[in-house]
Amino acid sequence: MFWQKDIETIDRKELEKLQLKRLQNTISRASKNIPFYKDIFAKSDIKPKDITSLRDIEKLPFTKTEDLRANYPFGMLAVPKEKVVRLHTSSGTTGKPKAIFFSKKDVNQAAELIARCLIMTGVKKDDVLQNMMTYGLFTGALVMHYGAEKVGVLVIPAGPGNTKKQISLMQDFKTTTLHITPSYALYLSSVMSNEGLNPSDFSLRRAYLGSEPYSEETRKKIESFFNIDVYNSYGLSEMNGPGVAFECTEKNGMHLWEDNFIMEIINPETGKTLPDGEKGELVLTTLCREAMPIIRYRTRDITMIIPEKCRCGRTHRRISRIIGRSDDMFIVKGVNIFPQQIERVLMGIKAVAQNYQIVLESYDRMIVRVEISRELFDGRVEHLVNLKNEIVEKLRAEVLVRPDVELLEPGTLPVTEGKAVRVIDKRTL
Amino acid sequence: MEVKQISLFLENKKGRLWEALNVLAKAKINIRALSIADTSDFGILRLIVPEPEKAKKALEKNNFTVRENDVIAVGVSDKPGGLAEILKILTDADINVEYMYAFVEKSGQKAIVVLRTDSISKGKKALKQAGVTVLSAQQVYSL
Structure with a gap:
């Protein structure tokens, strides 16, 4: 099913023509109305009129998260304040937040994209969507809410938390669709199973999971517990929030709405554009945003473009599940490695406990320190040697660099609240 | 009843063996026999003691990874x-x-x-x- 079939299945050539027209328009408006971009073009040899093909976008400088912070609160606005109808902010752990403005047209456009996503995953007017994302300054819940209303489904603005209440809402109103973070979905499943509730007594059919990176294993776990389809959702506040890219029923990569965004994958170190199919940082340019156009925004999310045609018929290319954040990436023996890759391997090995540490000794030596599981220690040397070899081999297969693995006694590594420090880079000390 | 042996996982860290033996000393446990299996980066200490249960508890209380075998x-x-x-x-x-x-x-x-x-x-x-x-x-x- 399609929401806007003509645009969702648009011929690639037509799509590119449309993109170029919208890109030129975006650049022209940004360079006239936003001091930040006006400045950039004044200082650079590149002028808006030099952008005559889509490839020319590579000549433009990037917009970084620091730029949005530095221009807080109104510095990135392209329209007079009276045209703005909504503010969202994206909080950083340090320093000022980023302000994201929506005009009336922008609110509607973001809702249109969500409507495409919902219809794409089989939603109908008689569906009931329980929205368990945070309402408020965060874009996650409100943008989904407006899109779902546009489709005509019943939206329950539950917000996150209060799990018992969530469960009774799901029972009383026969919720079919959840919008939820992966960690909360896992928590919800544990509460339901502790309460002895059987998910098949509910009316659930699908869930949209986003706003945190999660693995394919987690998706399968949630799908099998609730007996539903889980669709991966990608978005970021700087680009409207949810609805930037979304999975279709093929569940094999997320269609990124290319009539609304130009996507590029770059090498986060050099800034060079990479070909389709190669892993790198996603860079997005808005094409339809009125209040706050952003050119070549570095999302810091690592993914790759899946160029192959999708069986669903949509021509908008897909991106893979987010592999990690470029901030976390490190390089050993010239290979880019993300801590998430190492975590995924370790969590798939039974005799490994929760805690681990990555020590970068030199530019060609990485030590992965792993706590063994107390329960699975059986006193046999060969089992530990085999475990160590298994870890080395599986890591080498994943990251293509052979690490040194140290087995540690459980409880040796520091346990930190919240975000644990996993990578110790001795090379920069 | 079988003769019980206590196996202890030791990571390659200075003083770790001493720490294990010190736990046993403080618990007043006398070691009858011992052996260490070592690889380049970890070891397993094996012990025969008169009160294996007591030794196991004392070591576990001090965060050692212990296993009892026949x-x-x-x-x-x-x-x-x-x-x-x-x-x-x-x-x-x-x-x-x-x-x-x-x-x-x-x-x-x-x-x-x-x-x-x-x-x-x-x-x-x-x-x-x-x-x-x-x-x-x-x-x-x-x-």
Whole structure:
């Protein structure tokens, strides 16, 4: 099913023509109305009129998260304040937040994209969507809410938390669709199973999971517990929030709405554009945003473009599940490695406990320190040697660099609240 | 009851062996026999003590990773070929010895050796049938 079939299945050539027209328009408006971009073009040899093909976008400088912070609160606005109808902010752990403005047209456009996503995953007017994302300054819940209303489904603005209440809402109103973070979905499943509730007594059919990176294993776990389809959702506040890219029923990569965004994958170190199919940082340019156009925004999310045609018929290319954040990436023996890759391997090995540490000794030596599981220690040397070899081999297969693995006694590594420090880079000390 | 051995995982860290032995000293546990299996980056300390349960608890309380296993303790004639004789019995019975180590003390005229075979019950049976002195847990702990 399609929401806007003509645009969702648009011929690639037509799509590119449309993109170029919208890109030129975006650049022209940004360079006239936003001091930040006006400045950039004044200082650079590149002028808006030099952008005559889509490839020319590579000549433009990037917009970084620091730029949005530095221009807080109104510095990135392209329209007079009276045209703005909504503010969202994206909080950083340090320093000022980023302000994201929506005009009336922008609110509607973001809702249109969500409507495409919902219809794409089989939603109908008689569906009931329980929205368990945070309402408020965060874009996650409100943008989904407006899109779902546009489709005509019943939206329950539950917000996150209060799990018992969530469960009774799901029972009383026969919720079919959840919008939820992966960690909360896992928590919800544990509460339901502790309460002895059987998910098949509910009316659930699908869930949209986003706003945190999660693995394919987690998706399968949630799908099998609730007996539903889980669709991966990608978005970021700087680009409207949810609805930037979304999975279709093929569940094999997320269609990124290319009539609304130009996507590029770059090498986060050099800034060079990479070909389709190669892993790198996603860079997005808005094409339809009125209040706050952003050119070549570095999302810091690592993914790759899946160029192959999708069986669903949509021509908008897909991106893979987010592999990690470029901030976390490190390089050993010239290979880019993300801590998430190492975590995924370790969590798939039974005799490994929760805690681990990555020590970068030199530019060609990485030590992965792993706590063994107390329960699975059986006193046999060969089992530990085999475990160590298994870890080395599986890591080498994943990251293509052979690490040194140290087995540690459980409880040796520091346990930190919240975000644990996993990578110790001795090379920069 | 089988003779119990305590195995302790030791990561390759200075002073870690001392810390383990210090826990046992403080708990007033006397070590009857010990052996260390080591690889380049970790080790397993194996111990025979009179009160294995108490030792295990004391070590676990101090965050050590501990496992209790069954082993066989045999009396070996203290003369050339004494140990070889015993291993021949096991070899002939197609029983694999994973590791072994010796006690400091003797039991009467015999030296005592701790054996870990792939099957403890089969190992014990073969040795007993061949007339080897297999010590009970009680005998071992009271040495």
